[in-house]
Each structure stands twice: as structure tokens, then as C-alpha cells.
Amino acid sequence: MIANYGFNDASGDWFLILNTDKCNGCGKCVEVCPVKILKVGPDEIDIFREEPVAFVKHEERKKIKYHCAPCKPGYGLGLPPCVAACEPAAISFSDGWKACFKDSHQ
Amino acid sequence: MVEQGKPVEFWRWPETNWVNPDIDWIKGEWITAGVDVGSVSTQAVIMVDGEFYAFGNTRTGSDSPNSAQKGMDYALEKTDLKLENIDYCIGTGYGRVNVPMAQQAITEISCHARGANFMYGPDVRTVMDMGGQDCKAINVDDRGKVLNFMMNDKCAAGTGRGMEVFADLIHIPVWEIGPRSFLISREPPSISNTCVVFAKSEVVGLLEQGVPENEIMAAYCSAMAHRIMELLKRLGVKEKFVITGGIAKNEGVVKRLEKELGIKTAEQAWANPQYREKNYPFDTQLAGALGAALFGQSLLELGKAKSVRKT
Ligand code: SF4
Numbered sequence: 001m002i003a004n005y006g007f008n009d010a011s012g013d014w015f016l017i018l019n020t021d022k023c024n025g026c027g028k029c030v031e032v033c034p035v036k037i038l039k040v041g042p043d044e045i046d047i048f049r050e051e052p053v054a055f056v057k058h059e060e061r062k063k064i065k066y067h068c069a070p071c072k073p074g075y076g077l078g079l080p081p082c083v084a085a086c087e088p089a090a091i092s093f094s095d096g097w098k099a100c101f102k103d104s105h106q
Numbered sequence: 107m108v109e110q111g112k113p114v115e116f117w118r119w120p121e122t123n124w125v126n127p128d129i130d131w132i133k134g135e136w137i138t139a140g141v142d143v144g145s146v147s148t149q150a151v152i153m154v155d156g157e158f159y160a161f162g163n164t165r166t167g168s169d170s171p172n173s174a175q176k177g178m179d180y181a182l183e184k185t186d187l188k189l190e191n192i193d194y195c196i197g198t199g200y201g202r203v204n205v206p207m208a209q210q211a212i213t214e215i216s217c218h219a220r221g222a223n224f225m226y227g228p229d230v231r232t233v234m235d236m237g238g239q240d241c242k243a244i245n246v247d248d249r250g251k252v253l254n255f256m257m258n259d260k261c262a263a264g265t266g267r268g269m270e271v272f273a274d275l276i277h278i279p280v281w282e283i284g285p286r287s288f289l290i291s292r293e294p295p296s297i298s299n300t301c302v303v304f305a306k307s308e309v310v311g312l313l314e315q316g317v318p319e320n321e322i323m324a325a326y327c328s329a330m331a332h333r334i335m336e337l338l339k340r341l342g343v344k345e346k347f348v349i350t351g352g353i354a355k356n357e358g359v360v361k362r363l364e365k366e367l368g369i370k371t372a373e374q375a376w377a378n379p380q381y382r383e384k385n386y387p388f389d390t391q392l393a394g395a396l397g398a399a400l401f402g403q404s405l406l407e408l409g410k411a412k413s414v415r416k417t
């Protein structure tokens with residue numbers, strides 16, 4: 001399943017995209033996120049899934065703009081930490097974000 | 107129209123409840139319930155062996171436990187069923203963790219997907235859940251399983267709550283906004299602000315300028331349609347496309363969205379031919395609670411949940 005957590009700032013709409021089919025629940029993204037908005041736990045959407053999965057904490061979803069926007073190019077250094085840490089490449093961002101990273105990272 | 111001297115609650119949808127006359131719950135094996143506590147309204151649905159048995163649709167009260175109780179009491183009102191007869195109850199929606207009679211909570215994304223699948227049929231591919239507090243675009247498979255969902259952090263203007271604030275502001279009952287928004291000579295530009303606070307002052311400004319009420323309603327509905335559109339375009343909307351939640355009842359928003367998308371929403375009617383024939387009430391707001399009750403049924407059948415039925 002693909003979860004898209006979105007926010008909107010002056011530069012447009014952005015989405016943190018989590019592919020739960022690729023996520024192995026290792027928790028590395030949780031560790032590296034500087035503002036600790038991610039969590040690993042039971043899959044709340046697919047309740048029949050047995051393995052734990054990463055998601056954005058409920059209480060943070062409405063405030064995600066304030067958390068994730070500083071990881072954007074120009075603010076952060078390189079890829080957002082959660083994306084860089086995830087080995088199975090389960091986390092990504094919407095196209096606009098990717099375009100901003102094009103020069104320094106692929 | 108509005109009676110003199112009587113306080114009118116412009117924002118309030120009428121409360122409803124119903125019991126299925128064709129089901130005798132005593133003959134059923136599993137009785138499950140779903141309670142969807144939203145920020146605006148609360149629904150309870152009771153199912154007997156996965157068939158639609160009763161529901162109550164009420165206004166959310168002072169707190170979640172209280173609202174859940176009210177919704178459940180209302181659903182039980184026309185039945186001879188008691189809470190003790192229910193095998194398993196699942197809470198969903200904004201207040202899902204505070205449903206006192208529930209054994210488990212499941213997110214409304216899953217419940218709306220599942221409920222829409224039951225109500226509109228397995229050919230539903232995109233569900234737009236327009237809640238009181240936020241909206242979510244969901245792609246589902248033929249079993250109602252979530253494949254892809256999209257939510258955003260935007261505030262209440264594009265939601266049921268925003269529409270209620272608006273209804274109250276212009277003193278027009280919320281159920282009249284849809285039809286009246288088409289009684290215009292030309293389609294006005296949309297309200298440009300999507301934040302409820304700014305949208306409010308923009309509306310006040312238009313009222314002061316003497317812009318006709320119907321035109322302001324049209325402008326508000328089209329702003330809302332436009333916002334939903336942004337989410338749907340990103341997600342990729344596929345037919346059969348349905349809208350669940352209270353906004354689905356507002357044709358002023360729905361028709362404008364259809365026009366912008368170039369896709370029609372599915373007819374608001376039961377997929378089950380028997381339900382259609384017997385004219386069981388169809389209410390887009392019930393999808394979440396109905397989906398929750400269906401999850402209860404599946405969990406019991408799979409042995410993943412234990413019945414708490416007392417009598
Ligand atoms: S983008 Fe930054 S703030 Fe957002 S989840 Fe990733 S690491 Fe955390």
C-alpha cells in the first residue's frame with residue numbers, strides 16, 4: 001500500500017510517500033528523523049498485515065509542514081534523512097521534491 | 107423557509123435512524139457494530155452476519171464517548187436489540203480511540219474503503235472521504251482494500267466543518283446550499299482562500315458588497331470542489347468513483363467537481379439488488395461505520411477477535 005502524507009507551503013504541494021509493501025519495519029527512519037514524527041508499529045490501514053510498518057504519527061499529520069519542510073533542499077543537506085536511511089527505498093517524496101534534488105542526488 | 111422566533115441551526119443535518127424490517131437478529135450468528143465518531147457527526151451501524159441491520163446518524167456531542175453512546179443508543183432505538191447482544195464493536199473516525207463500547211479501533215481510511223465497497227459494489231476504485239475535519243483520497247481494490255491513499259494537512263475550509271461555518275455565516279440551512287448554488291445567472295469566481303478563517307472574511311466581504319447569496323454559495327462550493335480536485339488529480343482518480351461523508355450530499359460541490367474532473371460520481375444507491383428493491387436507506391455518511399462493522403465480522407470469522415456478547 002502507498003501512503004501519501006501531504007502538506008502545502010508557499011512552494012506548492014508536497015507529499016511524503018511511504019510504500020508499505022517495501023517497508024520491513026527496521027525502524028532506521030524513526031531513528032534518523034530529527035523531529036521524530038515517524039513511528040513503526042502495527043499496520044493501521046491493513047489490519048490483517050502481521051508485520052510492523054512505518055507511518056507518520058497521528059498527532060503530527062496536521063503539522064507535517066513544519067517538520068518536513070526544513071528537510072527540503074536549500075534547508076537540509078542532501079536527501080531527507082529518512083529517505084537516505086531507508087535501505088529498501090520505501091520512503092520517497094512527490095515529484096517536485098525529487099526535481100529539487102536532481103543536481104546533487106539521483 | 108425559516109420560522110420566526112425559532113432558533114434555527116443552519117449547520118445541522120437532520121438526525122436519522124432506521125431498523126431493517128426483514129432481519130430477525132435472533133437468528134443471526136454474529137452481530138457486529140461500527141461507530142464512526144467524526145468531528146461533526148457520529149454514526150453507528152449494526153450488522154447481522156454481514157447484512158445491514160440498523161443505523162443511527164447523529165450530531166457529534168460534547169466529547170467522543172458521549173457522542174458514541176448517543177449514536178449507538180439511536181441505532182438501537184428502533185430495534186429490540188441491546189448492547190449486550192452485540193458480539194463485537196469497532197470504533198472509527200476522528201474519535202475512534204474514545205468509543206467506550208468498542209473492543210478495537212480502526213482508522214477511517216480503511217473503514218471508508220471497506221464500507222464504500224459494500225455500499226457501491228466491488229467495482230469501486232476511488233473513494234473520496236470528505237469528513238468533517240479533513241479529506242482523504244483513496245484507491246481501493248475489488249475487496250475494498252486500500253492500495254494508495256492521500257491526505258493533507260490543510261485546515262477546515264474544504265471540509266464538512268468549513269461548510270457548516272459557512273452555512274451559519276450566511277444563515278442558510280446546509281442542505282439548501284447545494285441546490286441554491288445553481289440558481290445563478292453566471293458561475294462566479296471561486297472563493298480564493300482555502301483557510302477557513304480567511305474564507306470567512308472573504309465571504310463577509312462579498313456579502314457587504316451585495317453579491318447575491320446564491321452566487322456566494324456557488325463561489326464557496328466551487329472552491330471546495332477545486333481543493334478536492336487537487337488531491338484527486340495527484341492520486342489518479344479511477345471509475346467507479348464515489349464520495350463518502352457529508353459533503354457527498356452537497357450537489358453544489360459534487361456537480362462542480364464532476365465537471366472539473368470530467369468523471370461522474372457513481373449513483374448513490376446500493377450495489378446489492380435486494381437492498382435496492384426494498385429501498386433500504388442509503389446514506390453516504392454511513393460508509394465508515396458500516397466498514398467498521400464489516401471488519402468486526404471478518405475478525406470474528408477469522409478467529410482474530412473474540413465475541414464479547416453477554417446474552
Ligand atoms: S523529511 Fe525530515 S522531518 Fe520529514 S520524516 Fe523525513 S527526516 Fe523526518
Ligand code: SF4
Pocket residue numbers: 022023024025026027028029030040053054085086087088089090091
Ligand atoms: S527505514 Fe524504511 S524499511 Fe525501515 S522502517 Fe523506515 S520505511 Fe520501513
